[in-house]
Amino acid sequence: MNISNSRRIVIKIGSALIAPDQDGCRARYLLTIAQFIVRCRAMGKEVVLVSSGSVAAGSHLFPEDAKNSSVVLKKAMAAAGQTEMMATWDRFFDFPSAQILLTHGDLRDLERYNSIRETVFTLLEHGILPIINENDAVTTDELKVGDNDNLSAMVAAAADADVLLMCSDVDGLYDKNPNLHEDASLIPQVSEISEDIYAMAGCATSQVGTGGMKTKIEAAEKATSHGISTYIVNGFKESTFEKLLAGENPGTVFLPYDEPMHAQQHWMTHTASEQGEIIVEHGYAEDLKDHAEPLAAENISHVQGEFSVGDTVLVRTEKGERLAKATTNYSSCLLNFLAEQEQTSDNGHLQESIGPVISGQDIAMLEKS
Numbered sequence: 001m002n003i004s005n006s007r008r009i010v011i012k013i014g015s016a017l018i019a020p021d022q023d024g025c026r027a028r029y030l031l032t033i034a035q036f037i038v039r040c041r042a043m044g045k046e047v048v049l050v051s052s053g054s055v056a057a058g059s060h061l062f063p064e065d066a067k068n069s070s071v072v073l074k075k076a077m078a079a080a081g082q083t084e085m086m087a088t089w090d091r092f093f094d095f096p097s098a099q100i101l102l103t104h105g106d107l108r109d110l111e112r113y114n115s116i117r118e119t120v121f122t123l124l125e126h127g128i129l130p131i132i133n134e135n136d137a138v139t140t141d142e143l144k145v146g147d148n149d150n151l152s153a154m155v156a157a158a159a160d161a162d163v164l165l166m167c168s169d170v171d172g173l174y175d176k177n178p179n180l181h182e183d184a185s186l187i188p189q190v191s192e193i194s195e196d197i198y199a200m201a202g203c204a205t206s207q208v209g210t211g212g213m214k215t216k217i218e219a220a221e222k223a224t225s226h227g228i229s230t231y232i233v234n235g236f237k238e239s240t241f242e243k244l245l246a247g248e249n250p251g252t253v254f255l256p257y258d259e260p261m262h263a264q265q266h267w268m269t270h271t272a273s274e275q276g277e278i279i280v281e282h283g284y285a286e287d288l289k290d291h292a293e294p295l296a297a298e299n300i301s302h303v304q305g306e307f308s309v310g311d312t313v314l315v316r317t318e319k320g321e322r323l324a325k326a327t328t329n330y331s332s333c334l335l336n337f338l339a340e341q342e343q344t345s346d347n348g349h350l351q352e353s354i355g356p357v358i359s360g361q362d363i364a365m366l367e368k369s
């Protein structure tokens with residue numbers, strides 16, 4: 001899938017494009033991108049914008065030495081800069097735009113995840129451009145995504161997009177950092193994201209970037225597993241967007257999985273956070289590596305953490321090998337109770353009435369790490 005034959009596109013814009021001088025938002029590079037968005041919509045495509053830049057836009061309101069500041073000041077910068085960033089985008093369009101601020105806490109809660117989907121779909125139905133950013137002002141270490149590359153991939157999956165465009169300050173993924181190596185070569189296409197691909201990615205070197213190339217590859221892994229064609233392109237070049245509209249690849253394209261994960265499995269694998277752990281016995285662990293099958297209480301060695309029915313849990317071995325993430329049908333309290341009962345009576349009848357601890361279709365196998 002490319003831009004010319006796509007239906008719904010998520011475009012991620014990095015900080016360096018919004019606030020290139022780290023001195024408030026600048027239209028310098030945004031006009032071309034705004035025109036691209038307008039042309040996509042005129043072609044009948046739906047667009048969702050994930051925009052970084054609130055911290056970079058707000059930093060000039062604080063003392064110069066605050067730029068490498070504490071988390072608290074960065075949150076204040078984000079809150080102040082978000083207003084400026086939204087106003088900057090809104091000035092380019094003669095159609096309305098809408099602000100959506102998210103944390104990972106929102107995305108990993110299935111009820112809130114579905115609520116986000118409903119809001120995005122409703123905005124798109126009414127011709128309103130959703131502009132999404134991480135809610136830096138309220139997020140915490142435990143709740144945050146931390147970079148808009150991964151956020152844009154989660155948004156693309158939630159929005160059922162068919163293309164994710166990550167616009168950066170380089171042409172695409174190179175075999176090594178092009179800002180540090182003159183002999184770096186651009187990689188036009190990635191059909192499988194392997195450890196070798198990750199090994200090429202260094203960190204951000206711009207003054208304002210957060211994610212670097214590693215987070216873009218993580219994002220590509222999330223999006224392609226959901227069947228989304230993912231591009232890393234140079235947002236600073238006008239030619240980038242002309243080529244995209246012509247159906248060409250101006251940067252690096254990550255090809256989508258031939259057999260994408262089902263939506264629920266994708267959400268569990270890439271967005272949900274495990275609320276606890278179920279440690280399984282060796283026999284079940286070995287069977288699970290072949291195929292996902294229901295988990296019964298007798299296959300459980302023990303549980304860790306506290307979780308409720310319907311929560312996402314990690315299924316792992318005694319040695320810590322992460323096997324799968326799954327939706328549990330039993331709370332940790334009930335599983336611990338069953339474990340105590342096992343010594344005294346047969347609780348098989350209880351399981352017959354409730355069913356398996358984990359149903360086969362609620363298991364998302366994890367890639368061997």
Ligand SMILES: Nc1ncnc2c1ncn2[C@@H]1O[C@H](COP(=O)(O)OP(=O)(O)O)[C@@H](O)[C@H]1O
Pocket residue numbers: 013014015016167168169170172173174175176177178179200201202203204205206208209210211212213
């Ligand atoms: N293998 C690589 N290919 C391309 N860029 C790389 C690579 N490794 C590290 N980088 C760095 O990643 C930067 C892009 O990430 P980042 O600064 O976070 O951009 P953005 O703000 O657009 O997300 C590039 O400017 C480059 O310095």
Ligand SMILES: N[C@@H](CCC(=O)OP(=O)(O)O)C(=O)O
Pocket residue numbers: 013014015016051052053054055056078133134135136146147148149208209210211212
């Ligand atoms: N929520 C942050 C996003 C930070 C971020 O991911 O920046 P970048 O690596 O430039 O896309 C902000 O608006 O500054």
